[in-house]
Amino acid sequence: MAPQLPIHQVLPALRKALESHRTAILQAPPGAGKSTVLPLELLGEPWLRGQKIWMLQPRRLAARNVAARMAALLGEEVGQTVGYRVRFESRVGPKTRLEVLTEGILTRRLQKDPSLEGVGLVIFDEFHERSLQADLGLVLCREVQQALREDLRLLLMSATLEGGLGQRLGAPVLSVEGRPYPVEVRYLPRDPQGPLPGVVAGAVSRALAEHEGDILVFLPGVGEIAQVERLLAERHPEVRIAPLYGDLPLAAQQAAILPDPVRRKVVLSTSIAETSLTIEGIRVVVDAGYARLPRFEARSGLTRLVTTRVTLDAAQQRAGRAGRLGPGVCYRLWSQATQGQLLAERKPEILEADLALLVLELAQWGVQDPAALDWLTPPPAGALRQARELLEALGALEGTAITERGRAMLEWPTHPRLAHLLLEGQALGQSALAADLAALLEERDPLPRGFSADVGLRLQALRQWRRTGQALHGAEPGSLARIERLSQQWRQRLGVAPENQAPEERAVGRLLAMAYPDRLARLREGERLRYRLSGGRGVRLDENDLLAGTPWLAVAHLDAGLEEGRIFLAAPVAPSELLPLARPVETVAWDARSGVLRAQRELRVGEVVLAAEPLRHLDAARRRKLLCQVVHAEGLALLPWTAELRQWQARILSLRRWRPEEGWPDVSDEHLLATLEAWLAPWLDGVWRREDFARLELSSILGGLLPWPLPARLEALAPTRLQVPSGSHIKLSYNPEGGPPVLAVKLQELFGLAETPTVNEGRTPVLLHLLSPAQRPIQVTQDLRSFWNQTYPEIRKELRGRYPKHPWPEDPWNALPTRKTKPR
Template sequence: MLTKLPIFEVLDELVEKLVSDKRAVLSAPPGAGKSTAIPISLTKNPAFSNGKIIVLEPRRLAVKQVASRMAQTLGEPLGKTVGYRIRGESKCDEQTKVEVVTEGILIRMIQEDQQLTGISTVIFDEFHERSLNADLGLAFCLEIASVLREDLKILVMSATLEISAVSKLMQDAPIISCEGKSFHVTPRWQAKPVAQDQIVGKLITDVILQAFNENKGSLLVFLPGEAEIIKLASTLKNKVPDNCHVFPLYGRLEFKDQQKAIKPILEGRKIVLATNVAETSLTIEGIDTVIDSGLSKRSIYDANSGMDRLVTQKISKAEARQRMGRAGRLNPGVCYKLWSKTQDGSFPDFSPSQIENSDLTPFALELAMWGSNIDGLALLTRPNKKALSEAYKVLQMLGAVNEQLQITKNGRLLSKIPLHPRLAKIILIGGKDAALLTSILSDADPLNNVDSSDINLRISAIKSYKKQTSSNSGSLRIPTVKRIMKEASRLSKHLINQSDYTIAQLVALAYPDRIAKRRKGERPRYILSNGKGAVMAENDPLRSSPFIVACNLDGNLQEAKLRHCTPITLSEIKKLFGNQVLSLKSCEWSKRQKKILAHHQEKLGQLILEEKVWRDPPINMLINAMLEGVEQLGFFHSENAKTFLARVKMAGDKFPDMSDKKLMATRSTWLAPFLGGIKSADDWKKFDGLKALKSLLNWEELQLLEKLAPAYFISPLGRKIKITYENELPEISIRIQEMYGQITHPMSAGIPIRITFLSPAGRTIQTTTDIASFWDNSYADVRKDMRGQYPKHFWPEYPSKSQATLNTKKRNQ
């Protein structure tokens, strides 16, 4: 009996608070009866007779199930007192007092009538799931109640949520707590820690068979997703007795097949393999054993890449309690957890809300339609600013909002189509196969084990199946195909235009940031117009396509794998985005090739559609590019340049700083005029920068430099002998006979030049920094050695008084 449900213990208090405060928060565990008993009870209270009671459920399956249970309780058919509405399906009439809807339906109701005319109460059931539309719907309802409808009553119900935060959000709404009606459930952990990749496979199969043998009732098995359910169902088929029925239960499953899993069976036992759709709102008859993989698949959106990743993650502790509680709804039960007790602590307390990790494009479109600033909305969790900014950029690409982020006429039309704005764009444009295309893009892959990622192949396969002319029906996933065809039929009702665009162009208009060009090389790697990378399977027939549009990627942050795409021609791209294609001429230094590259490019976003060599860029662009190259390459000073720099350094503070650091910092001033014709690293290495370096000094400074730190020493014979400045002292190397008669030591910048005396054969004899002392002291020993080795040459006894010569004795005579 309905009156035996625990919720009736607090029902009077709840109604009183709703009447007085117009809002309330109810905390009630599964089995309390909140989803069905409260709406029915409110219909019988005069305070709620001024309009419908809207009940929000997080999933389509829960909508139908909750509405059916209420109608059954009243002994009425669906659509009378209690009805429901989901996308593409409705069972309501003028007499309907309770309407159970999905959260997206509520958003549409609000956008079409911001006063919610004819509605007395909005109930948010299972709010702890924190869907994006639930958060947004509550924010809209709170604003409506504050500004337009003071009489609107709002009730938030949750089984696991930290409700104090919700109460505060609702202006300190009263909190009513209800104890649940559940039986004891015995938890059974694994003896040892289990790695995540070991759970879905042999382990879960073994545990299911163990639980089946150890217990008498039916089993509910929680798995991460649809693929794991289908695979495990196939495995169990030959491992369980004939009187044991294995039923799948997931969101995309046909409703009649979902009902098979939920309804009691007449004989035997059943094993229900379910995703998290079975965590809340559903009562599955006969279940006393739960097997929990501890895993769930979540779609994680990355604002940087603009892509979703489907990630298998650990569930939260709150979700684990929900799952475990399923075994104790009707009788005492047992829960087999596929992790060890020591691993319990690694589970987060609560799962993240959708607003934290979802694509916010639909959210942003609703905000633009609402016309409210995000800062003014009562949201339990604020959206990430970058993610919201990226969402608005997508809407701008689709023409849904203007530069001021205000809704456009096009945006209003998109919002009326119950699809992601990208896919709604395809329906709005229209054209042949537009509805079928969007339906395929909204669902799972209809093909089994095919190499091609081509979306056109999927369209052709479904059309052939529809005509019963398909020769490859074995590769089709028939349940998926039927679901796609049904959705396409529904979406065709929204087609108002008929364009002549190709499939490739329709996809490109929905995903302009994912138009991609093949990179050079053997591997089928692509660069997208948003600057991200993608890779195609090596055996994909489209691997050589020069241009594609990516419509489904795996979201890998390094290089996403292409799942579905369509080839597109350059002419098709230009026809669509000709006004957005930029003609750019670039002249830049290539760090990889170490040379200047000058190109004439046509770009769409960050994608280079066409590129040609620019043969005559202006000299100033070439110079600027080479200056960047110099920064990468550094200086390769010639010997002459090194000597000049050393002379300047030795000359002292009267001259500019010509360190490499200073020269690099000021290169655009002194070097640029001399870089004509220098275009590569090889050219730069051959470049003699002496003339450019000398330009840093004026005429007077050059003359002073020559005086203080001369480039040459003039020998007694009048010859120029180059002075080197690489070492601590300036140096010259000269034949000893050429210095006869030199009595003062040569100087540079006030420092004695180190003289290296050479023999007639050019070999080093001795060095000195005091030539007068050398003549007076060391020369006698040198003379003695040299006379023996070079008897034909002149070796005077008094060199300081002798005449310099380069000749032998005979020639001197």
């Protein structure tokens, strides 16, 4: 067994915690022994009763190496007491009691055996990474605990601990303090300028000169690794440069992990080396400070790789690699000021991932609403909706229920799109092509950046390399080797031999269209590079791409972009090949530009129309509903309102405020818009164009909203005109807000009238706008008596000289009211 490590400090307390609790959480720094020593120590626990331990690792490389390390500690081969399972590969035997699994394997095992028969403990290692599969596995395991297995125990292990995790899970939290060896952290005085590979190569040269031992370098991706490898190979031919990333062949990965007995070694790694991976001989870490992560955009339904600053917890993980075997040093290629601005922890992948596989797994599990589960971090509603829409398009879901096709897709350890492609290829007798295509789409593009997006060229290169070992079109041999290995695994599962001849172009496009029905692209009219996807989004090819001008493309890989995406992988597809994917849609739409209602029957794939014809028989209810939506969008001004109708509306709204007990209807614009289908829809059968709205008998339509006997009450309580002393019938102007109606009347017509006129059975005085002979307001009042007594004398002095033809008697009380001038 291993010598004393920091993990041994906490073992007694952890044993007690797992004995009395179903779930426990352990925080331990890198190198503490949590991934290799702890699982072996727990194998003999009484509560385990001889059952197995499953330990989850986020990456295949870590799973293999952790299993190998534990087997070595026992003096055994992998596959005896300790084994592992990763995609397409397993090393377990009848005596295996401790299995190291990649996280997706757990979900598939749960689907086949929900009770996890024979498993007593599931360990979630490196849980701080919060991968999508780890979150899903935890939710499902907790459901198993609650419904089927009270004795099942869960252990979450993390180098950094998310705040409040223990409280949320109702679990005790134990911590291991300190690293096995101290690590000195060095920062740059300021953030570096210039291309990242040159900065990193310079830092590695300094580290080689200043320190003994091997060096581990963290870079964001394979492209940067290749550039730094070239620079260091030129500067330091005496040093072995060893790349390390997930797509490398196993032999190359092992060469990076194991010590070199002759030369110093510099390992250039992606973030894969942050995990439970001991790389022999490492004493120095050089951290470029970036990571490349997939980000799913619910708005576009696409995933793109984004290069981001490393988070504090990841930086801590990386630095810890230097202290696994002895005192170490970590060069951080950023300033201390930038260190203070780093985010504390990485976002859970569930917030930024494509959730199609998660939704399909949960549908198989029997969950209709994923959001209702007890997630640590709930999945975003937009991403869930996108996932359901895609799965319905692939035939994997009907509503919330999984279909037979969906169950078949889950038997294939890959994304639902590629599972569907493999199944369709099998059904069409194109299994070998489907295997090659699935492998190409899942692995890194073998052709140089900027090459044509044509998938057919990649297939040519793959099959030429398979046949002759030669790489066409500048393809990268290492990438072709990885693609061929994966294709071979798919072919073995499909039971077919490899295909070496160039594939039929139509077959390639057809299979891609099956897997990506939401990414069918139609060339825009008058363009040769710009397309419209079936999802509605705009995309484009690069200038001079060999596919330019192709009328239809099935697009596999593209960058979402900000306004217009860029196509990376696609194949030509004939419209006739799309007919099985098309669905008939009867569209009734309002053309706002021309103001015309258009109805047609369309064959559509997503938002792309393959064919259309006028719709002869149109459902009346649907048509009325759409026209109501048009009125709602464009406003009630689309209808033929008159001033009289607006006053009718204001009178009713006034009475609604003045006499709430009488049940006057709400005829406000807001309510009318909200209830269009109730009062307007029955009158819209003759409307096809915008001008047809103007022909509606709006007064009759609105009149139907006023039930008997309210029309007569309306005229009595809120008349349109009032008779004044001169004999004139003056129009009233009502306020829809319920204020007093306005009576604008020439002053001389009111001589002798003492009391202000009223409406509403005398309850509401009108607001008098007393007009000069020029019809301009000279006084606004609701108190006519006070006006005659106090204000009129002053107005008389001011205006009788200006308007001498009009009467201005000293005594308005006894003067004759008139609308005329004085007689000559």
